[in-house]
Amino acid sequence: MALTRIAVINGCENTGCPSVHTTDDPAVLVVQGIKIDDATRTELGANLPDHEDAVTIPADVILRAARAIEAQA
16 A cells, blocks of 8 residues: 655654555545553444554644645545
8 A cells, every 4th residue: 555644743744743644545544643542442442343443643634634635636
């Protein structure tokens, strides 16, 4: 899967910070963030099946990604 980073928090352009990436499939994004803690995982409960995972990511990064995708359309 080829990834292209389209959004990242300020100051993290060249490091592994929370970010959003496009993939070979225009309908699929990859989100990199901080793993959720055990309390949040417990709160999600059955809404988080074994084949999925959850991370936290600043809302600003999501907004930047949305603007980048919109600009490409």
